[in-house]
Amino acid sequence: MADLRVFVPTPLPEQLCELIEKLEPRIELVRDQTLLPPQLYPGDHLGDRNFKRTPQQQAAYEALIDSADALYGVPGQSGAELGRAARANRRLRWVHTTPAGGGNQVRAAKLAEEELQRITFTTSGGVHAEPLAEFAVFGVLAGSQNLPQLLRDQRAHTWGARRPVPLIADQRVAVVGLGGIGRAVARKLSALGVEVVGVHRRSIEAEGVSRIVPPEQLASLLPDVDAVVLCLPATDATRHMLSRTLLEQVKAGITVVNVGRGTTIDEEALTEALIDGRVGFAALDVFEQEPLPTNSPLWELPNVVVSPHNAGTYEDEERKIAELFAENARRLLDGEPMLNVVDTVEFY
Incomplete structure (x- = not known):
């Protein structure tokens, strides 16, 4: 008999189900692809939004959820x-959330304290760090090279005047934020010769960071930096961290990149x-409301790149999440600390 019964309630290709079983044979990975919506693209954890289960299928789906020790997604x-x-x-003891910011899903569940104590929640944090860091580097470079002006000249068929960059x-x-994503951003920018100043709640080791200041010092830092990259989760403490007040104090012409969560910036300001x-x-990959409303002025502004929360999607994403899940299953079964456990006070 398997040591851990896991149900997969979210779209996951069969070959990755088999990979999980190979990596951790002590689990029983239960799935029924007929009960799950088809994926619209690789890494689609929600599936076709038009998919509907029959009442019989919904009952079977919920019965499988209710028979599991753990959920993949x-x-x-x-x-x-x-x-x-x-x-x-009542037997549910572990839920792995497929997004890196899965704490938001746990918060939205409005669980009782007993449920938060009984169930361990983990996220896919770290899996998306490298592609998000590449988007951040793109954003900093695009701002430095004045991409909006280049595009304006190109669309007007204007051979623009030579100007220093x-x-x-x-x-x-x-x-801002030196979790897995922020550390990857710092490492890549530092490799290009950038002086990186980290903003983090505590002092940590972070390759490529010249110094770390607490969030309370962000106001004094912003007038002295050429770009700010936000890599923050969505919590009460991070909401509108880049506020209207701070945006009034930035260095003129600063570049803003967000690869964390949209609520960390006052979007109107x-x-x-x-x-x-x-x-x-x-360069924005995330927004306060997603999808970005069609009437948002951000769509039309020439000095904005709108990315549809897609910067972390890449070819190996699903495989790496599956490997992370298998490693956490091993740790759970062996009594070792699990990776990416959600803080159920601040939900990140």
Whole structure:
């Protein structure tokens, strides 16, 4: 008999199910692909939004959820469905969330304290760090090279005047949040010669970071940096960390990059700063409301790149999540500390 019964309530290709079974043979990985929506693209953890289960299929789906010790993914990527599962299944002891920011799904479940104590929640943190860091480097470089002006000239068929551009190696960049993503950003920027200043709640070892300051000092830092990269989770403490007040104090023409969560920037204030030139360029992969509403002025601003929360999606994403899950299953069964455990106070 298997030591851990795991149900997969979210789309996962069969070859990756088999990989998990190979990596950790002590688990029983239960799945029924007929009960899951087809993926629209590799790494799609929600599946076809038009997929509907029959009442009989829904009953079978919930019965499998309620028979599991652990779940690979949050049912329907929904906090409400996770809450139902936690209440209905007293044997449930572990849920792995496929997003790196899976703490938001746990928060949305509105679980009782007993449920938060009984169930361990883990995320896919770290899996997306490298591609997100590459997007961040792109954003800093695009701002430095004045990409908006190049595109304006190109679309107008104008051979623009020669103008000096700053060397990336002469720039100072603030990386806000030194988790897995922030550390990857710092490492890549530092390799290009950038002076990286980290903003983090505590002092840690971070390759490529010249110094670390606490978030309380962000206001004094922003007038002295050429770009700011936000790599923060969505918590009460990080909401609008890049606030209207701080955006009034930035170095003129600063570049803003966000690869964390959209709620960490006051989006209305950022829009105003982009219009009046206080912010010269923004590369945004995340937004306060997603999908970004069609009437958002960010769509039309020439000095903004809108990425549809896609910068962390890459070819090996699903395989790396599967490998992470298998490693955490091994740790759980062997009594070792698990990776990426969600803080159920701040939910990150």
